[in-house]
Amino acid sequence: MAKSGIKKEQNRFTWLLLTPGILLIVVFTSIPAFTTLSYSFFNWTGFTRGTFAGIENFQKLFTFPFREQFLSALRHNTLVFIGIYLIQTAGGIFLAYSLYQLRRGQRFFRTVAFFPVIFSLVIVGYMWQSLLNPFNGPINILISKLGIDSGSLLWLGDTKTALPTMVFINLWRWVGFPTIIFLAGLNAINTEYLEAARIDGASDSQIFRKIMFPLLAPSMTIVSVLTFIGAFEWFDLPFILGGSNGNPEGAADTLALMFYRLSFGSADSIANQIGVGSALGVVIFVIVGVGASFGAKILRSREVEG
Amino acid sequence: MKHLLTKNFFRAVLLINALTVLLPVFFLFNSALRETNDFARNPLVLARKPYWANFKQVWADGSFAIYLKNSLIVTGGSLLLILVCAIGAGFVLGRYNFKGQNLIIGFVLTGMLIPAKLAILPLFIQLKWMHLLNSHLGLILVYTAGALPAAIFIMSGFFRALPADLDNAARIDGASEGQLLRRVLVPLVKPGLAIVAIYSAIPIWNDFFLPLVFLQDPEKKTIMQGLTAFFGEYQSQWGALFAGLTLAALPLIVLYLLLSEQFIKGLTAGAVKG
Numbered sequence: 225m226a227k228s229g230i231k232k233e234q235n236r237f238t239w240l241l242l243t244p245g246i247l248l249i250v251v252f253t254s255i256p257a258f259t260t261l262s263y264s265f266f267n268w269t270g271f272t273r274g275t276f277a278g279i280e281n282f283q284k285l286f287t288f289p290f291r292e293q294f295l296s297a298l299r300h301n302t303l304v305f306i307g308i309y310l311i312q313t314a315g316g317i318f319l320a321y322s323l324y325q326l327r328r329g330q331r332f333f334r335t336v337a338f339f340p341v342i343f344s345l346v347i348v349g350y351m352w353q354s355l356l357n358p359f360n361g362p363i364n365i366l367i368s369k370l371g372i373d374s375g376s377l378l379w380l381g382d383t384k385t386a387l388p389t390m391v392f393i394n395l396w397r398w399v400g401f402p403t404i405i406f407l408a409g410l411n412a413i414n415t416e417y418l419e420a421a422r423i424d425g426a427s428d429s430q431i432f433r434k435i436m437f438p439l440l441a442p443s444m445t446i447v448s449v450l451t452f453i454g455a456f457e458w459f460d461l462p463f464i465l466g467g468s469n470g471n472p473e474g475a476a477d478t479l480a481l482m483f484y485r486l487s488f489g490s491a492d493s494i495a496n497q498i499g500v501g502s503a504l505g506v507v508i509f510v511i512v513g514v515g516a517s518f519g520a521k522i523l524r525s526r527e528v529e530g
Numbered sequence: 531m532k533h534l535l536t537k538n539f540f541r542a543v544l545l546i547n548a549l550t551v552l553l554p555v556f557f558l559f560n561s562a563l564r565e566t567n568d569f570a571r572n573p574l575v576l577a578r579k580p581y582w583a584n585f586k587q588v589w590a591d592g593s594f595a596i597y598l599k600n601s602l603i604v605t606g607g608s609l610l611l612i613l614v615c616a617i618g619a620g621f622v623l624g625r626y627n628f629k630g631q632n633l634i635i636g637f638v639l640t641g642m643l644i645p646a647k648l649a650i651l652p653l654f655i656q657l658k659w660m661h662l663l664n665s666h667l668g669l670i671l672v673y674t675a676g677a678l679p680a681a682i683f684i685m686s687g688f689f690r691a692l693p694a695d696l697d698n699a700a701r702i703d704g705a706s707e708g709q710l711l712r713r714v715l716v717p718l719v720k721p722g723l724a725i726v727a728i729y730s731a732i733p734i735w736n737d738f739f740l741p742l743v744f745l746q747d748p749e750k751k752t753i754m755q756g757l758t759a760f761f762g763e764y765q766s767q768w769g770a771l772f773a774g775l776t777l778a779a780l781p782l783i784v785l786y787l788l789l790s791e792q793f794i795k796g797l798t799a800g801a802v803k804g
Contacts, residue, residue, distance in 0.1 A: 230701060237707045238628050241618030245678050246634065248615065249641050252653065252675030257644045259652035271655060319547060322540035333544040335790045339551055341797060342786050344736035346754040347779045350761060351558050354771070362557060362574050396550070404798050428536070446801050457645060460739065464758070480647065487651050488743065498651060505648045512645070 260509075263502035270496065281503035290500060297470070297479045300387060304478070305455035307391045308398075313447060315395070316402030317440070321432070323403070324410045334407070338400040345397065349464035352393045356380060380465055383475035390461055390476055398454075402447045409443030410436060438526075445523040449516050456512050459484065479508050558779070562772035569768045584773035594777065596749060597756035604666050604752055605735045608673040612681050612730050613723060615674070620685025620719075621711050625697065635686075641679030646672070650743055657744060664747050669740060677730035680800055684729070688722030689715065728789075728796025735782065753778050 264281050267274035284290060319337055323330050340348065356363050356379040364374040379389045413436060421431050459480035462470055468490045470477025486501030561569055562584055563577035588594055622628075623635060646653075653672060654663070662668030692715060700710045716723075741755035751759065757778055764770045786793050 233707050234626060235628070238622050238626055241622045242634065245615035245619040245682060246637070248671060248675040249638070249678055252672050253641055253644055253646065253649065253679075256649035256652040256656060259656075260649050263651060271658075318543070322543045325537060325540045326544070329541070329544075333548060334794070336548045336551055337544075338790070338794050339555075339786065342732060342782050342793060343779060344738070344754045346736075346738050346757050347775055350757070350771075350775055351554060354561075354768075355554055355557065360570060360573050365574055396554075400551075401798065401801075404794055405801050408798075450801065453645075457647060459647065464738075483648070502651060505651070509645070509648050513643075
């Protein structure tokens with residue numbers, strides 16, 4: 225075939241192969257994302273769009289009763305982020321370092337550590353709900369066998385402990401993920417650096433603090449950004465364990481749950497508020513977008529070439 | 531001596547972690563094999579005589595088989611569409627040079643940043659308008675669109691990494707572009723296809739949010755969405771509840787036992803460089 229023939233065939237091929245995928249992304253991702261923004265500037269009755277509302281929906285979001293809900297949900301998201309971030313990062317690095325130290329058995333322990341990540345949160349949620357059942361759950365039975373009165377430990381049923389318990393369940397499901405990322409980061413470090421330091425008489429903890437930890441910065445950036453996004457879009461686990469109201473008594477309410485209630489109604493009020501809901505959607509998007517890119521920028525600036 | 535001590539310390543840490551991971555899952559399996567009243571008397575006893583009737587009860591209910599079938603249709607359909615589109619687009623973006631290429635790559639990359647959950651309202655109304663609400667096809671299209679940006683990105687990387695001589699040799703031998711892609715290149719990017727398959731299919735299989743919003747018909751529910759209905763129905767029938775959870779968890783557990791390395795690589799794709 226002549227050269228120009230190939231070029232022509234390639235041209236045809238290019239658009240033939242690109243179009244289906246691009247079209248699907250445009251229709252089912254890009255257009256809806258842009259429309260969310262426009263929705264927030266209109267009045268809505270049920271699923272029917274009304275007149276132009278300007279920034280009224282955003283004003284409503286920041287006045288009673290939405291304001292109180294918003295602030296309480298935002299507080300919960302922030303606490304969840306801090307809790308998950310601190311424990312998961314520290315735990316992930318600790319587990320990754322332990323795996324790194326092992327030559328024999330590393331593969332087995334790595335496979336087990338990652339295991340919960342493959343579970344659906346529906347299964348994880350219900351499994352832990354039964355484990356933490358106050359009346360016949362194994363956790364409370366074990367606690368009372370230690371001689372401690374477990375009758376008052378309601379875990380997911382108590383407004384004080386519900387959120388921390390959900391954070392723990394989330395950690396159980398997810399800590400294997402950062403572990404694998406940090407392990408990949410450790411494995412990427414040139415062992416010559418470590419040997420040189422050892423010859424110079426550096427201790428294990430010095431090597432970790434002065435060489436390995438700084439070189440883990442790229443992994444840290446990824447884990448931090450993913451955790452931030454995950455925490456501020458937190459929906460599945462609180463929904464499965466506490467319903468759309470963030471029960472018990474809203475103690476586990478989150479921004480995404482509030483967004484869901486405003487969009488599709490809840491047990492208390494069937495009527496939805498699409499305008500205010502879309503405004504909240506935009507606010508969540510801004511929080512996640514600004515937070516993640518700002519955080520990534522700071523974290524990236526402390527990455528060094530390894 | 532000190533060396534041996536630290537090694538054992540780390541081994542102990544990993545052992546404790548393994549127990550924390552495995553004991554709850556073991557409890558789930560064990561409880562699924564116990565009769566409800568027996569379980570209620572003492573939840574912490576080994577199921578010495580497996581009580582398989584729980585599984586029979588769950589299966590006889592009928593809805594479980596339907597949920598599983600629906601999940602297979604939705605996950606399988608999405609996966610097929612994702613792979614076909616990602617092979618095509620990945621090939622073109624990874625191996626051709628054409629006008630507007632950077633624009634398309636930029637578009638695909640921004641697509642990775644859009645959280646589908648926040649576009650759920652317009653999507654709901656749009657699907658209703660397209661008569662795709664309450665349909666598996668609608669769900670498949672939304673999942674495909676959500677997974678495609680990352681899938682295209684991963685595949686274009688795999689296509690780009692193949693040596694350029696391959697294309698020219700095949701073309702000199704008279705292969706058309708379609709033959710080049712199908713016969714020469716696709717077999718060489720199989721590791722990439724495995725990563726894309728796991729990266730996209732597992733979250734789709736596990737998802738309950740989109741079915742919750744888009745599917746109301748009980749006959750169409752997926753397994754994870756169906757599980758929430760199932761839980762309300764069997765409230766205190768512990769044996770059946772645990773058997774249901776076990777059944778829902780089993781497919782991925784079996785796959786993970788067989789393909790753990792691919793799972794780890796696939797699910798962390800995009801987060802781990804190289």
